[in-house]
Amino acid sequence: MLRDELLLAWWRLSKLPGLGNVTLNEIRQQLTKPAELLTLTREQLQVLGLSAEAAERWLTDDSLSAGFELLRDWRHHNRCGVLLAGMDPYPQALAATRDAPLFLYYHGDLEALKQPMVALVGSRNPTPYGLEWAQSCASSLAAAGITVVSGLALGIDGAAHQGALSGGRTIAVLGSGLDVIYPQRHLGLAQMVMQKGLLLSEFPPGTQPKPEHFPSRNRIVSGLSLGVVVVEAAQKSGSLITARLAAEQGREVFALPGAVTNPLSHGCHQLIREGALLVQNADEIRQELGLQDGLTAQVALALEPAATGVPALVNHIDYSMTATDVIAIRSALTIAELLPQLLDLELSGWLRQVPGGYMRLK
Template structure:
């Protein structure tokens, strides 16, 4: 447990991004060993060299690891490292994922069933309405909605998700620096029904250069990214590009061609992004089975732990499903819950490897 604190030191070393930290970890094998290494040893790591190794030695002397740990405790902030099993599966599988994730709230295995919704800060009333409605409906269907807590589309996406389920916000600052400041209450609400996340150490201000890094995490956490509105140079287009490079789906809401907020989304559609007219346009394109199968191979131990930790509602639904396929409405008639609750619960049971969804919205127990 004590070795985890060395990760906090690594991300505070000057001019060491995820790629160089990855090189160090591959060479030394452990964050503590990096922290204790001599300059001679550090020089042997690819792309580190004499100058960087000298800087690492100098920086180490000025970083109090126990102080960093205590400061996080004082702010009630948790953190995950790449070595932790709880580190988000989808994010861990992008190129050079962030070595440390700071968070408030809780991060769950079921958050793999997730979509990001992003868009313009200066959005139209139409964009706000669509984003909020979309987030609410998807959250009701069991998706965790991920966005960036920014003004405009991000804000209403979080608000819509909170009305029906879980949401996660990724910041471009330290978790103790609330930006924009008017979203302080929203941030607090999100920690109750999801998590607020950052890859940046405490006290990091929201500099412009931080937001592309934040956008990379937003897309990396999710199965796909939905762009609601975007101007020609919108940061949302950066998020969409990251999603494509990460092998994730990209969706776009078509917009009024006379509005500048529609240029980015309409252009994405021209280039091959999936056009959204209804929720099924999203669901049908997501490779849920492929991801679940992959997790079943590489994350089987974690899944076994989750299998025996069903909520009361999950147990109730699970006990109504048989080895003979059943249609959604057939299951719904047997249980006194809403269609939204059943949708969400069925998705969670599928994530945990207990059931499989078949064609025609039918479900069956796994062997």
């Protein structure tokens, strides 16, 4: 279990002026493990990139601890807690993103994080067809052992959570504190998610929903997931923001086509023109992501003989750019274990390093 001392050390660091998620992740990734922060001297903090003034403040300024009691107290509630980036069970795929949240508050069943994850997002005012498709697709994915991720919003998000609950697990990422359910109409749904899945938020308890919180929430939805499925979206919508964040993070983007006369299909059609994969059912999503009946690709391949002469790890890399953290998930290797093997494969001519990850060559 995470110690309050360690959480407080990172909390105080996060409260230093000018240190956002990107800088905090750069500092964390220079350490062998997050607990190393507890033993650092002023000089070592400066080597990591802090100014002499900031290092001194982190060590001596009591005001940086303000608000920590909210985090500490949340951990004492039943089935609640806080995850710290870089330490299990914080999701490795999310931790590898450039602006991963340092802390994730949770309420529910952490087992949901142990399954491969796929996000379903879309319009808050969908057609009956969109609602039915989202619910059915989520149910099929969940029944196959895949955790369905969404944002608890009205419309497609709600249908995705409901469908997943009928077949398995789901994760709802909030743009507010976990004790401030928004929208209120989904209070009952949130309570069901707590029982059979997980609520997540980077925002401390008591945080009210604000417009600027939702794009921030969307990067967590995509960062957790191997792929993001967009179900009905206008050309200017939050779902397209999530899709583009997913693409930047090296995730697969899927879009459900619809009638050309339906304005809610225009966003999906635009994504398909930009390279998103046209999807018609859950089986196509699973096939494209290498997920077979809840088994991640690495488990399925472990049960089958590798192709003659092909190193096993190569089977987890696509002929298009595959993000390093996605390869780690597929292969069940840590980043530290994975990187030397990728280098060997690159030197052997099996793959090439490209911006964002690696690409298979043969």
